Amino acid sequence: MFEILFLGTGTSHGVPVVDCVMSDYKFCPKNVCKAAETDPKHNRTRSSVLISFNQKNILIDCGPDFRTQVLREKVKRIDAALFTHRHSDHINGISDIRSFCTKIENGKPNVHDLPIYGSQETIDAISQCFSYIFDPDTFVGGGIPKLKRNAVDGKFKVFDLEIETIPVIHGSCNGCFGYRFADTAYIPDVKSIPQKSMEKLQNLELLIIDCLRMERPHSTHFVYEDIKKLIAEINPKKVIGTHLCHDIDYLADEKAIDPRMTFAFDGLKLQLS
Numbered sequence: 436m437f438e439i440l441f442l443g444t445g446t447s448h449g450v451p452v453v454d455c456v457m458s459d460y461k462f463c464p465k466n467v468c469k470a471a472e473t474d475p476k477h478n479r480t481r482s483s484v485l486i487s488f489n490q491k492n493i494l495i496d497c498g499p500d501f502r503t504q505v506l507r508e509k510v511k512r513i514d515a516a517l518f519t520h521r522h523s524d525h526i527n528g529i530s531d532i533r534s535f536c537t538k539i540e541n542g543k544p545n546v547h548d549l550p551i552y553g554s555q556e557t558i559d560a561i562s563q564c565f566s567y568i569f570d571p572d573t574f575v576g577g578g579i580p581k582l583k584r585n586a587v588d589g590k591f592k593v594f595d596l597e598i599e600t601i602p603v604i605h606g607s608c609n610g611c612f613g614y615r616f617a618d619t620a621y622i623p624d625v626k627s628i629p630q631k632s633m634e635k636l637q638n639l640e641l642l643i644i645d646c647l648r649m650e651r652p653h654s655t656h657f658v659y660e661d662i663k664k665l666i667a668e669i670n671p672k673k674v675i676g677t678h679l680c681h682d683i684d685y686l687a688d689e690k691a692i693d694p695r696m697t698f699a700f701d702g703l704k705l706q707l708s
C-alpha cells in the first residue's frame with residue numbers, strides 16, 4: 436500500500452503563465468489563466484510527486500516550486516529523491532532540500548545524507564548545475580543540502596520500494612527516465628517511448644503521463660492524441676495526465692477524453708496498492 440501526493444502538475448511555465456497574465460490573457464487559449472484566480476484546480480505548480488511507503492517519503496523531481504509545495508502540503512519529511520531528467524523545472528528546487536537533511540535525534544539536530552537517484556546523465560547534470568553542493572571546499576555557513584548521489588538503471592530499491600527505470604525520449608535530453616513502482620508508472624516528460632520501455636509498461640493499474648495539451652503536437656512532449664495511441668497499445672486500467680499547460684481546461688477537456696483518464700491537480704492524493 437502506498438500513497439501518491441501530486442505536489443505539482445504544471446508544465447515548465449506553471450499555470451497561470453506569467454506572460455499570459457501580463458498580456459491581460461489576450462492569448463490564453465481557454466482562459467484557464469484567468470479562471471485560476473477563482474478556481475485553485477487551475478493553478479499548477481511545476482510537476483513533482485511525493486510517494487509515501489512504509490513510513491518513508493520519496494520525492495520525484497524537485498522543481499522551482501518545491502518550497503511552496505512542501506509548505507502547502509505540510510510535508511514533514513523527505514527521505515530520498517528521484518529525478519526524471521535534468522530540465523530546470525525538475526531540478527531547480529534542489530537547494531531547498533537542505534531543510535530535510537536535518538533530523539532531530541535525542542532532542543538535537545543531526546545532519547544526514549539524503550540519497551538522490553537518476554540516470555548517470557541526470558546525476559552528472561545536477562553535479563554540474565549545483566557544483567557548490569558537492570565541492571568539499573564550499574563554505575557551509577549558509578547551509579547546503581547533503582546529498583548522496585546514486586546513478587541508476589534498470590531495477591533498484593529505495594528503502595523497501597522496488598523501482599524500475601523507464602528510459603524515454605524527450606527532445607535532446609539524454610538520460611530521461613520515467614519510473615515504475617508496483618503497478619504504477621510516472622512519466623512526466625516524454626515525446627516517444629522506445630520498444631524496450633514499452634515492454635515495461637504492461638499490466639499497469641495506473642499510468643501517470645505527460646499531457647501538455649489536447650491535439651496540437653509538440654516537439655518534445657506528449658499531447659492527448661499521443662496518449663490515446665499509447666493506451667490503445669498498453670491498456671492501463673487508469674490514466675492521469677500531468678505536466679499540463681494552460682491549454683488544458685480540466686472542466687471542459689475531461690469530458691472529451693478516454694473514460695479511464697482524468698487530469699491531475701495540485702494536492703491530489705491517491706492510495707494505491
Ligand SMILES: [Zn+2]
Pocket residue numbers: 446447482522524525623624678
Ligand atoms: Zn518538465
Ligand SMILES: [Zn+2]
Pocket residue numbers: 451452455456460462463464466467468469681
Ligand atoms: Zn494562459
Ligand SMILES: [Zn+2]
Pocket residue numbers: 520522605624
Ligand atoms: Zn523536460
